[in-house]
Amino acid sequence: MAIAEAEIRPRAGGEGEPPQRPTDDEPIARYFIYSGAFWLALNILAGIVLSVFLYSPPVIQQLVPDALKAAINFGRLRPFHVWLGIFGWVSMVWIGSMLYLTCRLTRARLAWPGLARTLLYAWNGAMLGAAITFPLGYTQGREYAELTWPLSLLLEACFIALAAIIWRTVAQREEPRIFVSVWLFMISSFMTPIVYAVGNKLWDPSGAYTGMNDAIINYFYVHNLFNAWFTTAAFGLVFYMLPRFTGNKLYSHRLAMWGFTSVWTGQHHALYSPAPDWLQIVSVSFSILTVIPNAALLGNWWFTMKGAWSQLRENLPLRWLTVGMIFYLFTCLQGVAQSFRTFNSLVHLTNWVVGHSHLAFVADYSFFAFGLIYYLIPRMVGRPLSLRLRRAAEWHFWVSLVGITAFMYTLWFMGLEQGRDWAMGVPFVATVRNLHAWFFVRLLSGVVLGFGQVIFLYVFVRFVTARKAAAEA
Amino acid sequence: MSVPREVAQLTLGSAFFLTLGVIGTILLPATFTPPPSELATAYTPQQLHGRQIYAREGCWYCHTQQVRSTEADQGAVYLAGDIGPVSRAGDYAYQKPVYWGTERQGPDLSHTASRPQTAQRAWQLAHLKDPEALVPGTIMPSYGHLPESDLEDLVEYLLTLK
Numbered sequence: 001m002a003i004a005e006a007e008i009r010p011r012a013g014g015e016g017e018p019p020q021r022p023t024d025d026e027p028i029a030r031y032f033i034y035s036g037a038f039w040l041a042l043n044i045l046a047g048i049v050l051s052v053f054l055y056s057p058p059v060i061q062q063l064v065p066d067a068l069k070a071a072i073n074f075g076r077l078r079p080f081h082v083w084l085g086i087f088g089w090v091s092m093v094w095i096g097s098m099l100y101l102t103c104r105l106t107r108a109r110l111a112w113p114g115l116a117r118t119l120l121y122a123w124n125g126a127m128l129g130a131a132i133t134f135p136l137g138y139t140q141g142r143e144y145a146e147l148t149w150p151l152s153l154l155l156e157a158c159f160i161a162l163a164a165i166i167w168r169t170v171a172q173r174e175e176p177r178i179f180v181s182v183w184l185f186m187i188s189s190f191m192t193p194i195v196y197a198v199g200n201k202l203w204d205p206s207g208a209y210t211g212m213n214d215a216i217i218n219y220f221y222v223h224n225l226f227n228a229w230f231t232t233a234a235f236g237l238v239f240y241m242l243p244r245f246t247g248n249k250l251y252s253h254r255l256a257m258w259g260f261t262s263v264w265t266g267q268h269h270a271l272y273s274p275a276p277d278w279l280q281i282v283s284v285s286f287s288i289l290t291v292i293p294n295a296a297l298l299g300n301w302w303f304t305m306k307g308a309w310s311q312l313r314e315n316l317p318l319r320w321l322t323v324g325m326i327f328y329l330f331t332c333l334q335g336v337a338q339s340f341r342t343f344n345s346l347v348h349l350t351n352w353v354v355g356h357s358h359l360a361f362v363a364d365y366s367f368f369a370f371g372l373i374y375y376l377i378p379r380m381v382g383r384p385l386s387l388r389l390r391r392a393a394e395w396h397f398w399v400s401l402v403g404i405t406a407f408m409y410t411l412w413f414m415g416l417e418q419g420r421d422w423a424m425g426v427p428f429v430a431t432v433r434n435l436h437a438w439f440f441v442r443l444l445s446g447v448v449l450g451f452g453q454v455i456f457l458y459v460f461v462r463f464v465t466a467r468k469a470a471a472e473a
Numbered sequence: 474m475s476v477p478r479e480v481a482q483l484t485l486g487s488a489f490f491l492t493l494g495v496i497g498t499i500l501l502p503a504t505f506t507p508p509p510s511e512l513a514t515a516y517t518p519q520q521l522h523g524r525q526i527y528a529r530e531g532c533w534y535c536h537t538q539q540v541r542s543t544e545a546d547q548g549a550v551y552l553a554g555d556i557g558p559v560s561r562a563g564d565y566a567y568q569k570p571v572y573w574g575t576e577r578q579g580p581d582l583s584h585t586a587s588r589p590q591t592a593q594r595a596w597q598l599a600h601l602k603d604p605e606a607l608v609p610g611t612i613m614p615s616y617g618h619l620p621e622s623d624l625e626d627l628v629e630y631l632l633t634l635k
Contacts, residue, residue, distance in 0.1 A: 053612075053614060054578065054612055055612070057612060057613065057614035058605070058615075061614055066618060069618035070618055070619065073530070073614055074531065074534070074535070074614055075530045075531020075535070076530070076531055078531055079531070137529040137530070138529075139528055139529060139531070140528075140570070141527075141528030141529075141533060141570055141572070142570050143575055178480055183480055183483055186480070186484070187483060187484065190484065190487070190488075194491060195491075198495065198499065206569065206570075207570075208570035209569070209570070210567075210569045211506070211507070211562070211565045211566050211567070211568060211569075211571065212502075212507060212562045212565050212571065213502055213503050213506075214565075214568070214569065214570045214571045215565075215571045215573045216498065216499070216502050217498075217499055218570070220494070220498045220499055228491075257483065266498065267498055271541075272541035272542045272543050272544075273539050273541060273560070273573065274507075274539070274559075274560050274561050274562040274564070274565070275502070276502060276505065279498065279502055282497060345541070345543040345544075348541070349537055349574070349575065349576055349577040350576075350577065351576070353575060353576060354576065422544065422547070422548060422549070423544075423547055424547065424553075425547040425548070425549045425552075425553025426549060427549050427550070427551050427552065428549055428551070428580040429608055429610050430610075432578075432579075432610060432612055436610070436612075439612070
């Protein structure tokens, strides 16, 4: 099998590798990452406002002028926060990195650069549309599918364009082998438009199905958008980062190939609901089967890290990746546990779930994204971080790690307490009062996490603009 | 161009999984359309407008509309067990979309119109305007900034949740 021998051999490992010269397909990839950082800033800001709402709504509502009271309210900022986080920040770093790496790994020029530029504008347009329409109250009222019909069609077109660019670039490749990362990008970009179209019912402007099936299909969509897009693409990115960052060969390509079986599940969100029992049972079985792709990823990570652990002190991208992988292990264990009926009955619908989704999107995918950014951006720009920015980047890592850890543990604790109170028949408002102090801890840890991202944006903007100044001089 | 064997296999493999997922979790359940239960409501235009306001203001992010089979005995809004009867598929027959929800920062609303206090139109209206005054310790924001007619329509919708 050609791919099995075709290791991605790093020329020289880790951060010691000399920066490569920029080529002309890179600016477009870079601008996706720049856009992602911009949406991250808005996402964090909204997250902190939402945290204050959960602690004490009047604090915000008394500050806000009457004209903005409708727009700045929990129910309207919640989709704003989620969309800019997952489709703005994570997705745009994913796309930038995928386009860049697809060219690198296939030794091909980016196909249809004009389309790629249009994709950049269109994707940002869809995010701008989300950022404007959600506070104005335009929504379809379905999780991860709130975007109104015209913007939803635009995003679907973006997903299709991305698939076209990646597949066409691979078709034009000079490198005969197709590395595991590249085909995971191909698979991910191929499956996502289908999942998005079905989940959003794109042929119907209301975007909703009728009755119980609407909930079932929404759960299918929510989980499989996660599997097909965020996870499958992340697997491709990790299989690039691991050998690159460590300087080791990827442990097993054969194992890595099982990564695509990110399993088709999602109905475990419907346990104990009116959804048919057989569907709930199938979903638990499929959730257990996620052990296959996750063992493919985590096993490869563990064995590829052999001998590389000592690099963690100096190698910043590797540290982001490694801590992200440890949290990913948490995510897998939690995910499977949550799909078991006993545990599900305790934590479902509580703040535990909020902690779990932040675990996935912040502690896993954002950490991977930071690893990618600290590795790729200096190479795209063609020079390393200055000593001063490197020190600030160290603060970014530690402040983020402390912030997200405190944040998630607070939410998990709150979830367990809620679950216990509900099971004991405690009056609802008493369960809310029990959480009051914990919502404050959650707000504080959210502020710490947000401060970490302020440091990131400082490092990022200083690094990027310094390049422009140097070019002009 | 020639397609490498691995890519063909893996593309077909993932297409197979995708098809399996769509058939298993979308097409098969879709063949089963539960008949409306006695709790299902065919909405009037005013109630439907109220339902749109429920979506617009994002009520469904904090309030679920599903009583799970594990909690019917103990689940509490005011008293243990008053969360109401377990939700059945037919209850949702006329809803598009449904608001099962994913989080419960506030109480479940499936049967809000069947509890003595929350069944009152005046209580619901006053509560939307100033939740803290009626439920001390609540973390629900005020909706007093919305036009009176919107609040009335929203209450009409809430009162269909029997």
